[in-house]
Structure formats: C-alpha cells, structure tokens
C-alpha cells in the first residue's frame with residue numbers, strides 16, 4: 001500500500017493499491033484492514049477506481065444515507081448505470097427508496113420475529129437430531145456435516161423447497177457473492193460450473209414448485225393481496241435463496257472455528273448455553289461472513305473532509321468496521337460476553353439484513369443444542385478455506401467432539 005502526500009489529504013483521499021479480492025487478502029484480511037483504517041477515513045483504491053471506507057464511523061454513515069450512497073447502481077463493483085449486471089438486479093438489495101420501501105415492507109413481514117416464531121419447534125427438533133448424529137460420529141467434517149447440513153435442511157424446508165436439487169443452493173449463492181466483486185477468474189470459474197444451478201433456482205422460485213405453507217408461499221400471498229406483483233414475488237423467493245444459505249452456513253463455520261480456537265470461550269458457552277445468541281452476535285462482529293459491498297454516490301459529497309464526485313463506487317468494508325479500535329475494545333479478541341451490538345455485520349440502515357432474525361434463530365438454536373450436549377470441540381486437521389469475492393467461510397473443518405458425561 002502507498003499513500004499520497006500530506007498536502008492533499010484535505011480534499012483528496014490517500015491512494016492505495018489494496019486489492020480486497022486477492023487470495024492473500026481473502027485468506028486473512030484483518031491486517032490489511034488495519035492498514036486501510038490507518039491510511040485515512042476514506043482511501044482511493046486505484047485498482048478498482050473506487051473509494052473505500054474501513055472505519056466504523058464512516059461505514060455506518062455511508063450505510064445510513066441511501067439518498068447520497070445509493071444501491072440501485074448495484075452493490076457490487078459493476079456500475080449498473082454503465083455496465084450490464086450478470087443477472088437481473090435484486091428488487092430489494094439493488095433498489096432505492098421509494099420503490100425499495102414497498103418491497104422491503106413485504107419481506108420484513110414475512111421474516112418478522114412474529115412470523116418466524118412458529119418455526120422454532122421444528123428448528124429445535126432438527127438441531128437436537130443433528131447434534132445427536134454428530135455425537136455418534138465423534139469425528140466429522142463440521143463444515144459439511146454440521147454448518148451446511150442444518151440451514152440446507154431447516155431454512156430450505158421453511159422456504160418450502162423440494163428436497164431434490166438442494167445441492168444447487170450453495171453453488172448458486174457462491175455465484176451471487178462472487179458477483180459482488182470484480183468479474184475475475186474466481187467469478188468465471190464458478191459461473192462455468194453452475195449454470196445448472198441458475199436454471200434450478202429459477203424453477204423453484206415458481207409458485208407451483210413451492211409448498212403451500214412456506215415463506216415462499218407467503219410472498220406469493222402478498223402478491224395475491226396486491227402488495228407486490230407475482231413476478232416480484234418470484235424475484236423475492238430468489239432473494240431468500242440468494243441471501244439465506246451461504247451466509248448462515250459460513251457464519252456457523254466461523255462460529256465453530258472461533259470456538260474451537262478459543263476453548264475457554266467454548267467452556268463459557270458450554271456452562272451457560274443461553275449465551276448461544278450472544279455468541280452468534282459476537283461471531284458476526286468478530287469474523288462476519290460478508291465482508292464488503294459498494295454504494296454509488298448520487299451527487300458530489302464530502303466524507304470526513306474528502307470530496308467525492310457523483311457516480312463513484314464507495315466500498316463499505318463492514319468486516320473492518322467491526323474491528324475498528326476507535327469503536328471496540330480489544331477488537332481482535334473473540335469475547336462472547338462482550339456487548340457486540342452496534343456491529344455492522346448485518347449492515348445498517350434501510351438495507352440492514354432483512355433475514356437477521358432468521359439467521360439468529362438458526363444460530364441460537366444450533367449452537368445452543370451443541371453447547372448443551374458437547375463437552376469440547378477440537379480441530380483434528382487444518383480447516384480448508386472457501387475462497388469467494390465477498391463471503392468468507394470454510395469448505396472443510398475436521399473436528400472431534402467429546403459428549404457431556406451422562407453419569408455424574
């Protein structure tokens with residue numbers, strides 16, 4: 001990284017050759033984020049002709065001002081005003097007020113705490129069954145057999161998907177999340193192997209392929225009521241399937257890694273399993289799945305004394321904001337008893353994660369079941385990182401677990 005001279009920092013951002021999508025960065029981005037935060041409140045990324053904000057205050061400010069920092073030009077590097085998106089834009093993520101509000105209202109209701117509360121009993125039974133299964137195995141791949149298995153069962157059931165074809169969900173999400181970055185090798189490689197997934201996704205978004213009592217059906221009911229069109233309902237099912245799997249799977253992976261590498265923290269959770277919800281919150285702060293996305297300026301604007309033109313991409317590095325020492329004490333420490341609220345791992349403002357209550361429900365229930373039945377978790381080999389332009393997780397986490405002793 002390099003920076004410009006002091007004389008122009010008042011109106012110009014320091015320049016950096018930082019590449020958020022380099023393998024070395026994706027492997028461990030946190031030292032790079034620290035450098036970026038120290039360079040200044042706004043940094044010009046010359047490789048991508050974009051500005052980056054990496055401190056908590058500026059990330060929060062950008063996400064809280066959708067009139068200036070819009071989403072309709074895409075939240076990836078691609079500027080929809082001048083470049084063609086790889087798929088039809090999302091009608092909620094890649095949309096602005098006032099249109100956004102009408103769509104968001106429907107999704108917010110379908111995913112509200114009240115509406116997802118009815119899922120708890122089933123989610124708990126599935127969590128108990130899954131933990132019992134891994135206990136009989138003793139040694140297993142936590143990424144595949146635990147962290148992926150759970151959302152692929154309970155969330156896909158909740159949406160109302162058929163059992164067949166679910167192997168397409170994670171590859172499809174992998175495309176979506178690569179697609180927020182540059183159209184690089186990583187994007188093309190996934191694109192080449194997943195065209196069947198695109199086809200399958202578009203089919204299961206149709207009403208006749210969904211169960212009558214799931215979240216997908218709820219979206220179509222909103223269309224029947226005239227709140228959205230039936231085409232919009234289909235696109236919102238696509239949103240659930242784009243946003244709802246890789247994210248929760250990798251968050252569970254990052255939770256298992258954090259707990260296995262911090263056994264004293266796992267002990268705290270084991271002794272008080274009701275801390276599962278706080279644990280998820282701290283994981284989403286400490287090592288969030290989704291690292292960064294863009295906004296596009298709608299007019300000339302000043303951020304922390306730095307002037308930006310209209311139609312500039314601004315990268316909000318939420319995973320860096322979550323480690324900003326200006327906001328957090330010992331930010332690099334995984335501490336499930338800290339007050340993690342205020343993190344931006346679920347974003348902030350009008351586009352703040354609409355599925356966050358669902359994510360918390362899944363994480364809380366699964367980690368709670370684990371904490372009650374498992375004495376300790378040990379890595380038995382090197383975890384294998386999954387590389388994606390915007391999400392971080394694992395494809396393999398070999399572990400062994402010790403059950404709580406039945407006889408005291």
Ligand code: QZP
Pocket residue numbers: 090091092093094176238239240242243290293
């Ligand atoms: C992905 C969509 C972390 C977010 C960017 C996740 C996400 C949200 C919405 C959509 C996709 O609407 O397709």
